[in-house]
Amino acid sequence: MEANAHTILVIDDEEDVVDLICFNLEKDGYVTLRALDGQTGVNLACQHRPSAIVLDLMLPGLDGFQVFEALRQDARTRHIPVLMVTAKAETADRIAGLKAGVDDYLTKPFSPKELVLRVKALLKWVPDQTGMVVESGPFYLDKSALCCYIDGEEVSLTSTEFRLLAMLVSREGETVTREDLIEHIWGASGNPSSRSLDTHLMRLREKLGADAALIKNVRGKGYRYHH
Numbered sequence: 371m372e373a374n375a376h377t378i379l380v381i382d383d384e385e386d387v388v389d390l391i392c393f394n395l396e397k398d399g400y401v402t403l404r405a406l407d408g409q410t411g412v413n414l415a416c417q418h419r420p421s422a423i424v425l426d427l428m429l430p431g432l433d434g435f436q437v438f439e440a441l442r443q444d445a446r447t448r449h450i451p452v453l454m455v456t457a458k459a460e461t462a463d464r465i466a467g468l469k470a471g472v473d474d475y476l477t478k479p480f481s482p483k484e485l486v487l488r489v490k491a492l493l494k495w496v497p498d499q500t501g502m503v504v505e506s507g508p509f510y511l512d513k514s515a516l517c518c519y520i521d522g523e524e525v526s527l528t529s530t531e532f533r534l535l536a537m538l539v540s541r542e543g544e545t546v547t548r549e550d551l552i553e554h555i556w557g558a559s560g561n562p563s564s565r566s567l568d569t570h571l572m573r574l575r576e577k578l579g580a581d582a583a584l585i586k587n588v589r590g591k592g593y594r595y596h597h
Contacts, residue, residue: 376421376493377401381411381437382455383429387478391424391455394482395489408432412440415447422492424485425472427456438470442528449516451492451529455480469569473530474556491556492529504540507597508581511536520581530555531574538585538595547592 378400382388385406392402403418405411408429415423423441427434434454441447451473474488504511510519516532518525527535533555538546552567571593575582586594 377403377418378422378424378489379403379405379411379415379418379420380424381405381408381429381434382424382426383407384426387426390482391485394486398486398490400489408434408437411437412447415441415450416444419446420450422489423450423452424489425452425454427454435466435470438472442471442526448526449529449532453485453488453492455485469573471528471531471573473528475566488556494555504536506539506542506595507584509535509539511539520578525577527574527577528570530570531577534570534574535578538593542595542597545588545591545594549592551592 378395380388380391380395380402382391383406388404388406392404395402403414403420405414408431411423411425411429412432414420425434425437429437432440434456438452438454441450441452453474453476454472455476455478457478473492476485476488502513504513508521510522511517511532512519513536516527516529518527518532518535534551537551537554548567555567555570575585578585584595584597586596588594
């Protein structure tokens with residue numbers, strides 16, 4: 371397969387799991403970086419700024435949540451999408467990850483094919499007719515840098531939050547269904563739960579403050595942006 375430009379950082383303390391993930395990503399044309407502990411993962415992310423990160427929750431030293439927090443606090447890495455992978459199946463861990471802003475979540479044991487599809491979904495970004503900039507009302511969204519400005523002030527959004535907002539704003543006045551949002555963000559094969567979408571939208575609304583009122587719930591259908 372023709373190599374693609376995306377580099378994926380895999381952070382997991384189980385070397386055989388890292389080998390399995392990297393083998394399948396490389397087979398699909400990605401370049402991979404490997405880290406067997408949290409601090410090494412943070413250092414590699416800051417140095418290489420990969421396109422996406424596959425992050426295990428249970429790590430020696432810094433655990434997955436601490437690694438994620440460090441990545442979000444650094445301007446060099448805060449916009450990199452993160453897929454958290456963990457052996458913990460408890461709902462509380464999954465919800466904690468989503469509330470922290472993790473873009474997607476996969477529980478071990480997993481299908482390597484599904485992991486590759488999840489990574490592809492994280493990297494999915496197809497510019498629409500509005501080009502690389504979406505500007506409407508108080509919002510100025512730069513797709514090339516995944517930067518959001520509200521009335522000229524930058525607001526830090528995760529890549530998933532950014533894409534949700536950009537889709538709604540770019541389709542001003544239209545009702546965007548929940549199914550459309552899920553497919554646009556995670557892809558048809560991403561299969562996130564409805565609760566995942568709700569969690570990301572809740573965090574997005576919190577960050578938008580008073581301007582969250584511009585995004586209306588359309589009962590039984592989806593959401594509509596209008597300013």
